[in-house]
Amino acid sequence: MIDQPARRVGALLDQVGRQLRQHSMPALDSLGMRPRHLLTLTVLRDRAGSSQADLSTLLQIDRTNLVGLLNELEADGLIERRRSPEDRRRHLVELTRDGRELLSKAEFALAFVEDHVFGALDASQRETLYELLQLAANGEASCSELSSDC
Amino acid sequence: MIDQPARRVGALLDQVGRQLRQHSMPALDSLGMRPRHLLTLTVLRDRAGSSQADLSTLLQIDRTNLVGLLNELEADGLIERRRSPEDRRRHLVELTRDGRELLSKAEFALAFVEDHVFGALDASQRETLYELLQLAANGEASCSELSSDC
DNA sequence: TATTGTTATACTCTATAACTATA
DNA sequence: TATAGTTATAGAGTATAACAATA
Incomplete structure (x- = not known):
């Protein structure tokens, strides 16, 4: 054996991610969303009141590109921006009621897609995958944001 | 409890994939590669002799965009295309020796990146993640290619 | 007629630099 | 001076249509 190839999780993650995105497109289209919209709403549900800079690192979307993305979501009434009282430079971003509803609809639709793409995994395996x-x-998020011990 | 939110693996996969890609960029740049180059070489190692159409579905890269990508890899001497004797419409694609070597280098470099991004997971958890x-x-690949029972 | 690879092209996503306002 | 948000813009990634060669 010449070479013990590294078990690169990255390549697999890429592949499965692409398949998932591919199959999700039709469902998202019918809701007027693109993948980045869905990702943003999903993260905002857990991290309501994040600043745009925080969101930028959480989503791994450049803050300069995040502006336009949030503009679209705000124009559709899915999120709200308000100035932070403590630091008036910051915009604190939150989901609106409409945003939550659309997110729920999208998740309902995408459940079927995930059932297909992860068809080879049983329920407990999917649960494990989710937890990992x-x-x-x-682990990564806690690095880039507050703590600097990474 | 109003809503039991679906545990959407997709959003997490997106997030981790983005973090991985982000941190991989410097290492790939220094090797003159972009993510799609690496993905292509990785898949080609396991599926040597695939046609471009096969690769297109495996990589989830449109066959029309795959052409230019393979042109670049071929110009760098990393892959080879040859006509199939059985069906002269097809190009069978294979890694060259240089391609294998570059792939190994990239994997060595990216091992450190994965150590960082998956720092919160121990060895056995990473193994599990890989297998899942x-x-x-x-499961997905076997769907789109030969069998049609999906 | 259908499929494989190809080209051309428009559209989306991403990265870089410079600006405004707050701190 | 440094940071948050914004704008403009160039580059990389992706999707659609049309074509030549082969089946």
Whole structure:
């Protein structure tokens, strides 16, 4: 054996992510959303009141591109921006009621897509996958934001 | 409790995938690669001799965009295209020796990136994550290619 | 007629630099 | 001076239509 190839999770993550996005498109289109809209609403539900800078690192979307994205969501009445009283430079972003409702609709529709893409996994395997990804996501998020011990 | 939100794996997969890609950029740049190059080489190692149409569905890259991507890889001597004797419409694609070597280098460099992004997971958890993603990827791949019972 | 690879092209996503306002 | 948000713009990624060669 010449080479023990590294088990690169990245390549697999890429592949599955692409399949997921591909199959999600029709459902999202019918709701007038693109993938980044959905991702943003999803993260905002857990992290309501984040500043745009916080969102930028959470979503891994450049703050300069985030502006236009939030403009679209705000124009559709899905989110709200308000100035922070403590630091008037900041915009605190929150989901509106309409935003929550649309997010629910999207998740309902996408449940079927995930059932298809993750058809080879049983319920407990999917649960495990979810928990492992959450671990990774939270571990990273806590790095870039407040703490600097990474 | 009004709403039991679906545990959407997709959003997490998106987030972690973005973080991974973000942190991988510098390492890939120094090797003159972009993410899609790496993905393509990685998949080609397992599926040598795939046609471009096969690759298109495996990579979830439109066949029309795949052309230019393969042109770049071929110009760099990383892959080879040859006509299939059985069906002269097809190009069978394979890694060259240089392609394998560059892939190894990239994987070595990216191992450190993955160590960072998946720092919150121990060795056995990463192994589990890898296996679950592989299950999902292979389950989907076997759908779109040969069998049609999905 | 259908499929494989290809080109051209428009559209979306992403990254860089410079500006305004607050701190 | 540094940071949050914004604008403008160039580059990379993606999707659609049309074509030549082969089946």
